[in-house]
Amino acid sequence: MSIATGAGAGHLSVERRARAVELVALYPHPRSALIPLCHLAQEQDGWLRPEAVEEIAGLVGVTPAEVVGTASFYEMLHTEPVGTYVVSVCTNIACMLKGAYELLEHIEERLGVRPGSTTADGTFTLEDTECIADCGRAPCLAVNHRFVGDVTPASFDQLVDDLRAGRRADDIPPHGTLVRVRRQGGLAVDEATVEAERRAMAERMAAAEGSS
């Protein structure tokens, strides 16, 4: 395969392809953009499609196997399809002390799936997750990484109804959309300028040390 010719190009939309190229340029080494690009692909497809993996591999200069090998290490990157809403219920210590497992039982019943599964209509994927750092509002959960605290069986049922009716579309986008705020522009300073500045300062400091 050839990196230079952009192997796998064509799966990401034109707009996302442009953002991908911008992301790669933020790092001294292209491979650093691998995870951000996986998020970008999930924003488009909801999960990491093999076509997206090919394109990411071409963009950062590794093989598709290396992209999957890396992505499969991380909980948030899905190499298989997931529901529109990934419901991550925290059951770690702080939530467990506040009844998380009892809540999870209710959620399993309400959604009709066990952790690790997706509802038949493809709307909800249920996860039993580790601490999501919202313990002041335990028991808590996240839907597509948007946090919901002080959850009760009744408030969960309401949440499900709201999601199905599209009433939470503003604050809970479909799975894959992580960060809706874009970086404005690329790097502001080129490497040569930074190097020259740092060298000049090093000389200034050496001179100050010599004179003291």
Next chain:
Amino acid sequence: MTVTDAPRIVTSRLGYEDSYTLERYLATGGYEGLRKALGMRPDEVAAEVDAVSLLGRGGAGFPAGRKWSMLRKAPTTYLVVNGDESEPATFKDHLLLEGDPHQLIEGVVIAAYAIQAARAFVYVRGEFALGLERVQAALNEAYEHGAVGRDIFGSGFSLDIVVHPGAGAYICGEETALLESLEGKRGFPRIKPPYFPAAIGLYGEPTVVNNVETLSNLPWVLVNGSAAFTALGAGRSTGTRLFALAGHVANPGVYEVEMVKTTFRDLIYDDALGGGIPGGRGLKAIIPGGVSAPWFGPQHLDLPLGQDEVGEQGSMLGSGSVVVMDDSTCVVRAAWRITRFFWRESCGQCTPCREGSGWLEKVLRRIEDGAGRESDVDLLMDLCDNLAPGVSWPPQQTTICVLGSSIPSSIASAVRMFRDDLLVHVKEGGCPHG
């Protein structure tokens, strides 16, 4: 003096609804510390930070100033912010990322100037969607304001900052795993030595990795001076610290309190802080410093919240988390859930951690489920001994990173403090708590 008298160094803006905006930041003294720093020489800024004994707020508690001074001299150095807060029941950096991102950015530029970093990366835990958005929005504003980017505030110092999302892996909070992750790889901790990325870090270059709360202290330190900071706290534990209080307390939440001058009792029972245990229940145990820390009992309530004070008693302040367990808590279930976490999050590189965590989880689960044997209690300790020989504190290590040696903490605590509870599970064929 009550426990709430100390100045709020890192949480001063969190009461405002728009605490995360540039407008609010500038209206409350924002970027003044950076202006002051840029008027000094970088080594003078570093000396100021070294003077305050700013112990790292991430978990290990290593002095930030010393970390900086260990940097190998090289043309290119990097600053990396560890915003991968994932230690269970720790939610303070989460609050700072969402609530005061400009304070962090100002701290990043000050630190980058002091160590003359070529570029800074802010690694934010991937699950913090709102935190990532707030930090990116603040960074956009900061570029616009001239506080980041080319020729910052006309000082001749330029710096780019890149916000980098993680993707869900506890181990990436370990700084060498974080660097691997930032290089686009699996989050495998690196073999030590070198012990510090200051020697070989990101892309093999000298790198400083600092925690979110640590850097968020810098603007205040620059504006108010090191003497004002060291006037707070005592000994090596200077300033204030954020404590994320969770579990069986009336008012769980994040509290900024003066180090050493505040005790566990204050934090848990003071009406302005935790507000006590609901339902008039008694205290069974405290998990100080994250689930990697050995537990404390009621006899430790009057211990001051200081790094050395807690260390001398056989535990740690660690990540700044405090979990309260009341007298209705099943300690077997608690230890099992913590162990299950480590089993799920072990990166799998080292056999004692990868295999040991799974074995421990299984043994604890069978005790909880009523299939335990009396010999299981000793079996647990034997397995722990394989992970951290001697099961002492601080733990001995048989693995590349400290995740493995952290696993025995909760189990050894449960066995040593509540051996009878475990035996009751075995004898009665299950959990007496139902």
